[in-house]
Amino acid sequence: MCVYITMLILLSALISFQTAGCTHSYQVNDCVEGRCEEINGHELCMECKNNGYIPINGYCQKYDSSRYSSCKNADGTGITTQRQCGMCTGSMHLYKGGCYSCGSIYPGSLICRECAEGVCTNCTRGFFENPAASQTADSCIRCDDTTGVAGFVGVAGCLRCYSPNSTHSNVARCHTCKLPTHMPNTMGDTCYKCQLSDCFRCKPRMHARFVALSSI
Template sequence: MRSMWGLFTKKCTQCRDIATLVNNACVLKDCGISHCAECTTEGTPTCTKCEDGYYLNPAPSGQQDICISCAHIPGCMECDTNGTCLICAPNASPSPTGGPQCVFCESITLGCATCVGETGTCTDCKQGMLLYNGQCLSCQSHCLKCLPDGRCLGCETGYYVSETQTCVKCMDNCAVCSSPTSCGSCAPGYFLSTANDTSTCLRCIENCAECKQVSSTSFECTECESGYYLDANVCTKCLPHCELCEAEFQCSACAQGFYLTLDTTSSPITMVCRECDSNCEICSLEKTSGQSVCEKAADGYYLTESKTVEKCIENCLSCDSGTQCNLAIDGYYYNSAKASVTQCPGGCHLCIEKKDAPGTPTCYECAPGYQMSSLNGTHTCASPNSSSGAKAGLITGIIITIIVLILVAIAVVFLIRLRKKMDREDALLHEQTTTLIPDDQEMDYQESEGP
């Protein structure tokens, strides 16, 4: 048996299959698969293990396996290299029925921000809501924290808690106050003036983000808004698409979608911002070529090995190649059985393909007005009003039927009474006619009526 290490020289003499021996050292083989830690390079490169924070996603036959970030597992914060979620995010709960490994708290309890356990017991609600008896109840308008009886304990910026524990608006442009006439601090772009023993928020100079009062009647700007620089208490605009500069021709950072480069044709020579190539979100200047190089593609596009930008398949938000999809747009999921992006089932806002059933979607977040239900490990979304709507329709039908039957009964009774009335009138008429005829005529009449 050959030893992997020299006995005395401490030099490597043999490497594992995943590495190549170079100058008595093992160098991992490069299989050209992003975020792959170990792979085989015999024939078609095949990844066998991904880097930490990524998991191996088996691709359909004929396609290359890829390493996908754990962040692409809905609601998952940490996973192993096999794609099994180890820890769900605070706003999600482990699924007890299979399907998606983590189910968002919001889908279990409306308005829930954090939850625990397989049942998804809500532990905290979103801002402006109160956790009460396992449900999230809305506080009053502009209230961030409240009591079960509706009284407010804390308000949004620009409001204060009144004596009646409701949220009342501060004076105009005031961020923090304790009464409608007293301001503690102003909103960005305004400064607090205390002239004449009254506090008011006055506008700083145009495009100033922060300023301070130097006397009861004057102030000075301390920081300008993004894209402007301070010059003699005036905020002056930087060069086009420049986000940070210290002077007109001293740009140090560009806006997203632009890169910083030297313009040698201008006088004086300045640093300017040039636009990245189409569908590139972040790019930089390559010093050797003097050209821009894309570092991050825009949503729906991916970077090739040669740093060119190509489009993902339709309805795909993030991908590493043109034949697969890491993350689909809302309402769609990647169908590995068809190698395409398919629409989620009705009522489902976010869904994912079941790990053990390629081509079968399972929902992990329902659309507004729908609630999640599970059957055989598959999550679906149904309208909570669907059953009540059906019951309401049934009740309405029963009521209409009863009304029709009552009307028919009334009609029958009316006809019977009408018939009896007509019979009585006929009998009365006959009696009156008989009374008016004399006896001898009656005999003749009876004889004429006889056989």
């Protein structure tokens, strides 16, 4: 029973964020293969197949300057044959080639709580605010995104994190690792495995490196 529960815990941690091929019917036809990202079960397109179609809230839409004026090229010009947004303005923010709404509007609510003038100012859990955020650079970066944006990166295997805390670091500070068998180090820039045998969940304690909460 413990082994089964352990597998469920590990699986749930791993599927929170995934970059993979497009599988949902509404993305397979419209999105470039391999250019989807899954966040909490919702598949978002990062680049559309057809010229003049751009990702708006994760779905490919035919560009219409009256409906999707927030999406522009990075130089501020209007979309013509492009398949991604290079800039987002107004009440939307840029995330991996698409423009997303903020606050309670789904699926933008999976990424950002608040934004102003094309920049998200309050990312949801699982992301950290990019110190170099702008209308042309993603405001929110996944805690586990080791590719990053504008030189700022997440931590491999990290689930919850904070933005880098100084100008001397470009790495997020991990608070919680995806796997319950792993913990962030003191700096928060690495998730490493507990050193106790047969342990599948652990936490730090004052006079020992780890204390096992459960074991198989």
